[in-house]
Amino acid sequence: MVRRFVEERCQGRTISRLKVIDEGILDGIGKEALVRSVQGRRIVAVKRHGKQLFLELSDGVLTVHLGMTGDLLMLNRKERTPSHVRVLIILEDGTRLAYDDPRKFGAIGIASSANEFVTERRLGPDALQISSKEFVERAHSSRRAIKSVLLDQHVLAGVGNLYADEALYQAKVHPLTPANELSNPILKKIWARTRQVLRISINVSTDFSKLPGGFLLRSRVAGGPCPLGHGRLQAIKVGGRTTIFCPNCQRII
DNA sequence: TTTCATGTTCAGCA
């Protein structure tokens, strides 16, 4: 939804200026070099691969990752900039695309192309692009917990912690199950649920209260009720990440 | 005051 938002508001427009307010979020490029790389360029297209956003310019690509708390906002020329804006992209008419990120876990940089960036970072196929066949192959070759596999951006790109929990809840698979012990039909189900969860979340702009009933994301709280009414949710750590699941719906290993 | 958190990367170890 961020991609769509930026596409609607910025595609086809020209960047007249770029202002770096906090250099901490620049990734592998200095302030001056970044400014030189974007100023006067037109935003030709807005693309996404996993969690990575690409603003394709008339020459080169601006790469944007929102980290955990990042956001992109449009501000008109008079609005004052919110307190955690790190970079401002000023368009020719004075409106501004603001990169806002309190925790500064995100990153902005430059690449020669989106493909080059994906290859260099060794990102896996996008979670919404990968075929069920390739997903099954990739997942099946790992002995790690299925949740860790879903979260591994080198296996497939785009699944975050919350979405991995949701997909496994929907597929009724315990998050600690070793991926290679899952049958092909179950892996296909996980693949299908994962894309469904991502699609629906994009459609409701990650406003989880708008999700249909039976979604874990609506009330993902340890000790809270299972959305399908099958007991209480439990919290564990998988690969260092908080994992919430229903021990009744998602059978143990 | 303390703990935890939607992400990524790296060091250290089995």
Add this chain to the structure above:
DNA sequence: GTGCTGAACATGAA
């Protein structure tokens, strides 16, 4: 090579 853990990053919220 595989895979796990913990730490680091910086800040707000509970």
